[in-house]
Amino acid sequence: DAKTTQPNSMESNEEEPVHLPCNHSTISGTDYIHWYRQLPSQGPEYVIHGLTSNVNNRMASLAIAEDRKSSTLILHRATLRDAAVYYCIPFSNDYKLSFGAGTTVTVRA
Amino acid sequence: NAGVTQTPKFQVLKTGQSMTLQCAQDMNHNSMYWYRQDPGMGLRLIYYSASEGTTDKGEVPNGYNVSRLNKREFSLRLESAAPSQTSVYFCASSGRTGTHNNQETQYFGPGTRLLVL
Numbered sequence: 001d002a003k004t005t006q007p008n009s010m011e012s013n014e015e016e017p018v019h020l021p022c023n024h025s026t027i028s029g030t031d032y033i034h035w036y037r038q039l040p041s042q043g044p045e046y047v048i049h050g051l052t053s054n055v056n057n058r059m060a061s062l063a064i065a066e067d068r069k070s071s072t073l074i075l076h077r078a079t080l081r082d083a084a085v086y087y088c089i090p091f092s093n094d095y096k097l098s099f100g101a102g103t104t105v106t107v108r109a
Numbered sequence: 110n111a112g113v114t115q116t117p118k119f120q121v122l123k124t125g126q127s128m129t130l131q132c133a134q135d136m137n138h139n140s141m142y143w144y145r146q147d148p149g150m151g152l153r154l155i156y157y158s159a160s161e162g163t164t165d166k167g168e169v170p171n172g173y174n175v176s177r178l179n180k181r182e183f184s185l186r187l188e189s190a191a192p193s194q195t196s197v198y199f200c201a202s203s204g205r206t207g208t209h210n211n212q213e214t215q216y217f218g219p220g221t222r223l224l225v226l
Contacts, residue, residue, distance in 0.1 A: 032212055043113075043199045043217030044152065087151065093213050095140055095159055095203075096167065099151030 002027040002090035009104040018075040020103050022088030025069040031090040033064060033071050034097070038085045044099070047073065049091070075105075083107045111135055113218035115200050121224045122190045130185040130221050132200030140203045141183035142167075142215065143175060145196040152199060158183055190225045197222050 005023040012018040024033065035047040048055055048062045050071070055062045061074040075082055087102040116131045134141065139160045144152040144167075154167030158177040172194060174186045183202075187194060201215040 034212070034214070036215075041220075043201070043220055044215075045217065046214045049212055049214070091212070095142070095157050095165075095213065096154055097152075097215060098168075099144075099153070101149075101151050 002031060004088050004090065004100055006086075006088055006100065006103045008101065009106065011106045011108065012075075012078045013108050014079060015077050018078045018082070018105060018107075020073040020075075020086050020088075020105070021070065022072070023070045024088065024090050027068055027090045028092065029068075031092045033062070033068075034089045034091045035060070035062065035073050036087045036089065036097075036099075038087070038102070039081075040084070044087065047086070078105075078107045080107050080109060113200055113202055113216055115198075115218040115221050117221060118219070119222045119224075121226065122187075123226055124191060126190050127186065127188050128190065129187075130198055130200075130223075131182070132184065132218060133182045134200075134202040134216070135181065136202060136204065136216065137180070138202035138204035138216075139180070140213065141177065142201040142203070143173070143183070143185045144199045144201065145169065145194075146199060146220075147196050155185065155198075190223075192225045195223060195225045 034049040036044040038044040050062045063072045085102040113134045142157040143155040146152045156175040158164045161180045198221045200218045203213045203215040
């Protein structure tokens with residue numbers, strides 16, 4: 001499994017963008033990069049995924065480096081409801097999501 | 110459409126007792142999973158079922174058994190609970206959908222908080 005490195009924590013002010021980096025330098029060529037988040041006292045929820053191109057959805061944007069060794073999840077305007085642990089997960093569609101410690105995002109009002 | 114449901118929400122056991130955690134999904138997903146999450150850590154996969162009738166070990170299967178009862182239900186059994194099994198247990202299901210470019214994205218239940226004394 002590819003190893004990932006994420007900062008332990010990040011803070012943001014409400015309504016400001018949040019950029020969450022993830023290093024996955026050992027990712028295989030066919031692994032997608034999935035992001036999940038876990039709100040306090042809840043199960044994780046899917047956020048976004050991508051392979052090579054940048055991706056956008058209603059929750060976030062995902063910017064993937066050209067060499068695919070890193071990616072950045074972008075929350076365009078953080079709200080208090082975005083306070084969560086964010087997990088970056090290289091995934092080969094083999095059923096096994098491997099969760100690391102993730103990045104704890106704190107949003108200040 | 111309830112998604113993934115888990116029962117019970119909270120349970121206290123004594124060492125050596127047994128119990129079964131129940132999980133059901135109503136999304137017609139083929140695959141189902143059991144994870145555990147210890148305080149301050151990420152989730153670890155215990156067992157998964159890629160399809161009805163199959164089960165496979167994950168990262169931390171020791172001390173657990175599973176049953177894929179039908180397509181909807183996947184249960185996790187602790188035969189003889191130990192304090193080291195104190196954790197939050199999450200069930201999930203997944204299926205390939207066109208909305209996610211045919212990637213298997215997982216949908217999680219609310220969790221069962223288990224305390225073993």
